[in-house]
Amino acid sequence: MAFKFFDKLSQDFAELLNDKKEYNVVIEVDKEENMKSFTTHSVVLRYRLPYFDKELENATTNENHIKTIIKPNISAQIFEIILKYIYGGIVNIEDTDTKTIYELMVNADELELKELSVKLENYLIQSKASWLKTHFSFVYHSIFDSDKFKDLKKFYNDIIVKYPNLIFESEDFTSLQETALISILERDDLNVEEIKIWDYVIKWGIAQNPTLPADSKEWTKGNFKALKITLQQCLPLIRYFHIPGEVIWKKMKPYKKIFEEQLWDDMTQYFISPNEPITSLILPARIISNPELPSRVNEPFSTIIKNEHVAELSSWIDRKSTTYSLSNIPYEFKLILRGSRDGFHPKTFWNMCNGHVGTIVVAKVAGNDEIVGGYNPLSWDNSTSTSTRMCAKDSFIFSLKNGNIKNSILSRVKENDNALRYFDSNEQNVYGPLFGNCEFMMRSNVSDFTQDKQCQCKYMESPIFQIFYNYEKPIRKTIELFSIVDYEVFKVI
Structure with missing residues (x-):
């Protein structure tokens, strides 16, 4: 030994x-x-x-x-x-x-x-x-x-094939190096409409020439020449002959001066007389498929939240000042636990969420339209020997707009050292997730979150008591405890 x-x-x-x-x-x-x-x-x-x-x-x-x-x-x-x-x-x-x-x-x-x-x-x-x-x-x-x-x-490579908009609509797309952009444009399986690819290429080219006037109508012959030189390796990779003629006339004609004369003449002829021979190379159409989308858009991915909620929660995770569009959500919400499927015993939460990092908990309040929850950037741990306060600077709690609830509420942690609380094995029979000092807490004395009104989102009517909050503000405006109809936990990936 x-x-x-x-x-x-x-x-x-x-x-x-x-x-x-x-x-x-x-x-x-x-x-x-x-x-x-x-x-x-x-x-x-x-x-x-x-x-x-x-x-x-x-x-x-x-x-x-x-x-x-x-x-x-x-x-x-x-x-x-x-x-x-x-x-x-x-x-x-x-x-x-x-x-x-x-x-x-x-x-x-x-x-x-x-x-x-x-x-x-x-x-x-x-x-x-x-x-x-x-x-x-x-x-x-x-x-x-x-x-x-x-x-x-x-x-x-998986992203490029399945979700190319996450690339083209990323904040730093225009800083992409030319060789990398070319490698993307060369792909036959790029799942984007060709005219949109054109728009992105023009956007990238203009960004490489910051001195160009904002209005292309004010461009000189030298301005068009500069853009043409910048895009000389990219332009031949556009599948021009698979773009509708009326779209070419509307979107591409303003940039006619960056095309080779023969190519422009061939495009014009092709859409007037598609059966007539042309000189320019016709690249094959891209393979536009409908790849399996993340669970966030495969309804019903949730019985509680919708895709609009996913977009809002994702923007909060990334601390964005505006909400992500539905087509540009960078996260997938992978379901870990659903109460109506897996049970409402508090212990079930600790067993099924143990070890998962970066999770969203959402709960539907019984008797009204309220949806409350919290984000934990840490890993849930069901093995603590005593009740333990957890430090998490990026944690937040929330109430989501739903039904009669017109506006969502975001409340970020302000006392990082008391962002969450993890419980020992005995307390896990009573407590589920707990954020702050009961600013969002799921609890049941009968080991079923739907059966007794023990869940809480702490609220103090007088502003002078806000010093006792570990999060910026309350997410409910009532001191009443509540039970839930259902709840879900998602791993954010």
Whole structure:
């Protein structure tokens, strides 16, 4: 039998990172204005990060036999995380923004830390799919020409085929590099109407020429020439002969000057006399299919909320000032639990939601049109030994417009340390999800949320008592407890 003490070993090595007595390597990272030095140990670097073997051989040595390695392209924040991983085998990204996690993955791969880069790649795909979708251009152009990150590439290829609007309507679409855009336009299975593809290509081309007048009627011959040069690799990939003639006349004629004369003449002739021969190449029509859509549009995906609610909740998750359109929702709501299907015992909630990260709870209040709920960015955990307050800075609770309820209410957490409460096994027979200090709570003394009025959305009539709220504002305007008709929990992916 072998006794293993990895936790203590990890702790001791992590403390070694702060030892200023025996270090023999200094690593300087980040740009000059943010440059930071880290003291390290060559023996640890060689065995835990073989990438530094050559770096150590070529590093300059001072009179105290200290070697210096300079890495200006890695930020101090990211390198500190990497060093903690090298020394202690622990990476804590709980409070780290998604862009930093992505850059950490890229840097870990560059430093040949395969274990870490693969772990982060899987984490981003499984837990940050929405961020990957809304930052398509930022991520895709950096991995497009690489033979690495194969799972990320598959993730994006699936999106390109099934949900191309998430790419073309993303905030950073116009920053997409030309080679990546060309690779998308070359696809026969791009599930978008051709005239819309034309619109997106023109939008991208104009964005690359910021000095063009806003009104194309004011463009000079030189303006059209600049746009033509910008789009010279993209224009031949448009399937012009599969666009209705009246649409070409309306949408493409204003840009006639960027076309080759022969192509424009052929398009005109084709739609007047389609059986007459033409010189220009006719590309095949794209395959416009109806792919299996996310559960959010496969009714009935929910007995409580509608697609409009999904769009609103998605915009709140992403802290958008406007609500996503139904065609551009970056999330899929995957049903984990439905009370009317799986039961209303509080324990059922803890058992079925255990381990799920990033979930929406929605509950239909008995006796009226109210829909209340909350978003938990953390992982639900049914194994706590005592009642535990949970810190979650992105949590929020809400009431959704429905029936006689004309306006939705969003209430974000303001006391992060008391965003949620997890319960021990005995309390899980009574309590379901609890946000804040009962600002949204599902509870039943008879172990059935539909049978006794014990659920609550805390409300205090006097504004002076708002200091007792852990969330910005109440989501119901009554002190009455309530039971529910049904409730659902969705994993947001």
